[in-house]
Amino acid sequence: MAASEKPQVTTVESTNSSDIVKDNAHADAADSTIHRDRHGLPLVPQPSDDPLDPLNWKLWIKVVVLGEVSLLSFLALLSASLITPAFIPLSLFLHRGLVETAFVTSTFVACVGVSTIVWNPISNVYGRRPVYIITVAISIAMSVASGKANNFGQILTFRALSGFFGGVPLGLGSATVADLFFTHERGFYMGIYTVSFILGGHVAPIIGGYIERDLTWHWCFYVPAIVTAAVLILFTFTVPETLYSRAPEALARPRRTWLQNMLMQGKAHPTRRLRIVDFFRPIQMLQYPSVLLPTMSYAVSFAYGSILFIITSANLFGKTYHFKPQQTGLLLGIPITVGSVIGEAMSGGFSDWVSEKRAIRRGGERKPEDRLLAIFPAFILTPIGIIIEGVCLEKKMHWIGVAFGIAVASVGLQISTTVVYTYTAECYKPQSPEIGSLLNFARQMYSFAMGFYAIPWAERIGVLNAWVAMALIDVAFFLPIILLLFKAEDWRSRLGEPKFHRDL
Known part of the structure; x- marks a missing residue:
């Protein structure tokens, strides 16, 4: 369904309605009204009749919310990496080596x-809105x-605390x-x-190098703080609460008005209370292969397809090409940014298209594994890009080769990121x-x-061998994803649905 289209409403026999209820636990079994997309496929999840239900919001409201949340995520990784090109002057100020200075970014990560x-x-x-506002x-x-x-x-x-609070939009x-x-x-x-959020670390x-050159490294922390403060003010006045429960007991209670929503009066989820076990729920999700295997693969791809370049650039580009901070920033940032944009053009909308077409071919049955068909270019591109950079640095080849390798790896990483999420x-x-x-936890850790x-590994065995x-480690962790294409549906059936959050 195109984003700007209204859901089509179709009345069907109760036997058909029960099929939808099976896929949408929040739907009322007695209700025969099913909302469908433009291809006639049932919408998942089924929206309620409440105008405060985010699924019923106008497209422009959804886009505004998405845009501001995405901007906060962008600024979070911008804050993490803006100091990277200035590691050399920062190391002189701190009287530390470059490896130790890199902990300024690693600790944030x-x-x-x-967080x-x-x-x-x-x-x-308590809702997404108050958590965003307080932590940011x-x-x-x-x-x-x-x-x-x-x-x-x-x-x-301070960097540890900045990461703990500022990283919330990333998860x-x-x-x-x-x-x-x-x-x-x-x-x-x-x-x-x-x-x-990936572009935040790439831009x-x-x-960062120019900020250090024209203002000093201190402003690599002040600039993102100033920009984030401006975005937070805008966010506070324009972004409503998006948490919404469609459980019958929640729907039976009086809902908050738009004003109460914006003023954050009361709990966003009226029938919930916070428990200690809730903080351990992510660990519980590791029992499901459809979560465990993509998480492991993505963590490795993110580390080697992005962070590897970021934390080693000042050291290796300085030794190999004698680059100044601003030159290091350009060689790192431009190809990694361009690669991410190209990768997104090859993944998000494409995975929607593949999923929709295959569902139509099955007569309306959607399968999450259809989306995994869009991830396979990453299997080749990310490791190839890493190797290209390693070859160019080891052989002291022209810096354009390094830029090409970084860009290729970034295309693959962006494909992995969108498809996995x-x-x-x-x-x-x-x-x-x-x-x-x-x-977020696996990727950052x-x-x-x-x-x-x-x-240290590159110094011991050489950049090329290390890269x-x-x-190869990235390839090894990707291979289990192939199993999901053939086994994931059966595994999910045998393991069943998680027993928590069924009211969401």
């Missing part, structure tokens, strides 16, 4: 991974404090997309969200906040660990 494990369960009770506001203060830090211990502490954004859009259109809109090096959310939509937390061994080894 690690705490981003932990959504804590904050996403809170958002399932604190992260702004921590970013300013990082710029004012006087020693290594202080800057690591919660996927749940917001699932709140707003139907299954068949999520690939396109999830792609907008994923390319936004940062382009401008969309596929896992489609398999278990009510648990999308936990899945987002899990993907693996990237953090890589920061300890990437450069080839990491490319």
